[in-house]
Amino acid sequence: MPAEELELIQRSLNGDLEAWGEIVSRYKEAVFAVTLSILRNWADAEDATQDAFIRAYENLRHYDLSRKFSTWLFTVAANVAKNALRKRKRQKEPPFSEAEDDPAEEVHQDLRLAAVRRAVTELPEVYRLPVMLYYWHGLPVEEIAQVLGVPAGTVKTRLYRARALIRAKLVEEGVIRDAVG
Amino acid sequence: MRWDEVDELIRAAVAKDVEEGQKRLCGLEERVIRELARRPVRRSFWERVREFLSRPAPRWALVGALAALLLGFALGRLTAPTPIPQWNPNLFVIAAPGAKSVAIVGDFSAWQPLPLSDPDGDGIWSAIIPLPPGRYEYAFLVDGKWVGQDPLAHEYLRTFGEYVSVRYIGGERADRSS
Numbered sequence: 001m002p003a004e005e006l007e008l009i010q011r012s013l014n015g016d017l018e019a020w021g022e023i024v025s026r027y028k029e030a031v032f033a034v035t036l037s038i039l040r041n042w043a044d045a046e047d048a049t050q051d052a053f054i055r056a057y058e059n060l061r062h063y064d065l066s067r068k069f070s071t072w073l074f075t076v077a078a079n080v081a082k083n084a085l086r087k088r089k090r091q092k093e094p095p096f097s098e099a100e101d102d103p104a105e106e107v108h109q110d111l112r113l114a115a116v117r118r119a120v121t122e123l124p125e126v127y128r129l130p131v132m133l134y135y136w137h138g139l140p141v142e143e144i145a146q147v148l149g150v151p152a153g154t155v156k157t158r159l160y161r162a163r164a165l166i167r168a169k170l171v172e173e174g175v176i177r178d179a180v181g
Numbered sequence: 182m183r184w185d186e187v188d189e190l191i192r193a194a195v196a197k198d199v200e201e202g203q204k205r206l207c208g209l210e211e212r213v214i215r216e217l218a219r220r221p222v223r224r225s226f227w228e229r230v231r232e233f234l235s236r237p238a239p240r241w242a243l244v245g246a247l248a249a250l251l252l253g254f255a256l257g258r259l260t261a262p263t264p265i266p267q268w269n270p271n272l273f274v275i276a277a278p279g280a281k282s283v284a285i286v287g288d289f290s291a292w293q294p295l296p297l298s299d300p301d302g303d304g305i306w307s308a309i310i311p312l313p314p315g316r317y318e319y320a321f322l323v324d325g326k327w328v329g330q331d332p333l334a335h336e337y338l339r340t341f342g343e344y345v346s347v348r349y350i351g352g353e354r355a356d357r358s359s
Contacts, residue, residue, distance in 0.1 A: 017217055021210040028206045033199045042202040049206065053213045054220075116194035134341065135188070136195045141342055151325035153286075159341050160318075161292035167187050176182045 001069055009069065013060055024053050027070065030137060031077045037132035038081035039088075040121050048084045052077035067146075074137075074147045078129060085125070112175050119169040127162035130155055184340065270309045271350055273297065275331065277323045278304030285310070287319030294322055314351025320344070 005026075011019035028049060035048035056063075056076045063072050120131060133144045141159075145152040170176045275297065277283050283306040284294035297306035318338065321328040329344030330337055336347045 017214045020217070021214045024210045024213050028209050029199070029203060032202060032206055033195075036199060036202055037195075042205055045202060046205040046209075050209060050212055050216070053209075054216055057213075057217055112190065113194055113197065116190045117198060120191060120194050120198070131191065132195055135192045136199060153322045153325050153327040156320070156327050156341055156343060157286045157292040157294065157322075160286070160288070160345075163184070163187060163191070164288060164292065166191060167182075170187075176187075 001065070005069065006065070009060070009063070009065070012057065020053075020057050027073055028053075030070065031073060033132050033136050034074050034077040034129065035081040035084075037128040038078065038085055038125060040128070044084060044088065045081070048081045049077070051084070052080040055080055068143070071143055071146050074133070075149070078147060082125075112170075115170055115173055115175045116166065119166040122169070123162055123165060127158050127165065130158045131162045134159055184338075269313070269351070270311050271348075272307060272309055273319070273321075273331075274305060274307040274333070275321045275323070275328065276304055277306050277321075277328075280304070280306065280323050282322075282324060284322045285319055286322060287317055289317050289319070297321070312350055315349075317348050317350065318345045319348065320346060 005023075008019045008022050012023060031052050032045055032049045035052060036042065036045035039045045039048060052073075056073055059076065063069070120128070123131065130144050130148065133139045133147060134141070139147070141152050141155050144155045148155065167176070273285050275283060277299075280299075283297040283299070285297060285308060286292050286294050289310065289312055295308060295310065297308040299306045319331070320343075321331065327343055329346060331346040331348075333348070334346030335349050337344045338347060339345075
């Protein structure tokens with residue numbers, strides 16, 4: 001861990017909220033990506049991101065300094081988002097962020113990219129977080145396994161399966177041909 | 182379309198999703214600090230657990246019921262059968278002496294683990310999987326650890342930082358190279 005980041009965490013442990021604000025600034029985008037992958041809704045992901053930083057601060061004394069900070073933080077964020085998802089399911093709120101999409105803008109988007117975004121969004125929950133952590137955060141499989149709390153082999157099977165599901169969806173929609181080169 | 186092209190599309194798609202939502206994060210630092218500053222000191226999880234356990238006995242009935250429910254769910258998961266299509270049998274085999282569990286995952290099982298067995302305990306684990314002719318990507322899971330290079334495979338691919346084996350069944354490979 002960089003010395004500067006360690007100092008920020010130690011100051012946060014001593015109750016320095018400004019130091020924690022700096023941590024939020026550094027990681028907010030990455031944490032948002034985690035919560036978005038689970039909740040599939042920008043407004044909910046924004047709330048969960050805020051809650052995740054609050055939860056992480058309140059549990060900072062449980063953070064093992066020998067572990068990578070981002071891995072621990074992503075684990076906290078994933079748990080917060082999963083709880084929010086369970087709550088949302090109980091309340092039967094609409095899950096997808098599609099309502100927020102601007103249809104006019106989507107017309108101008110690359111259709112293939114839009115189809116892939118839909119396919120990723122429609123993946124079952126268990127696959128969306130590993131996909132985000134691998135393709136957006138660029139985390140190695142072993143680190144994703146730590147965040148998810150599952151063996152590395154399980155992460156790999158989820159990534160393979162997710163990719164196969166996305167590809168099958170694109171073939172079904174006629175976006176790509178059914179042949180692998 | 183090649184798999185690496187699919188990978189690139191997925192990478193671009195998730196980046197676009199995050200990018201479009203990012204404007205919502207403006208001022209998040211201040212909101213977090215404000216919220217933390219106005220919160221009372223929070224008791225730890227263990228403090229709350231201790232308080233819960235010190236309450237009268239009826240709570241234990243709830244804990245017992247929950248444990249029984251979880252056990253039933255876990256057993257149900259472990260014993261759920263995995264459907265296999267009825268095609269010509271193919272032998273998948275791996276030497277894994279001392280392993281407690283061995284499974285195979287592949288595109289033929291939608292990357293869900295299918296167990297291998299070692300009935301005589303000699304460390305040679307095998308499964309016969311009926312498959313139609315075609316090209317199949319797979320790997321073994323030995324005690325949960327990924328083993329992507331099967332010596333009996335026709336070729337290997339490297340994806341997600343690890344190898345997978347490729348096997349061609351029923352002359353598919355000859356068809357592709359002609």
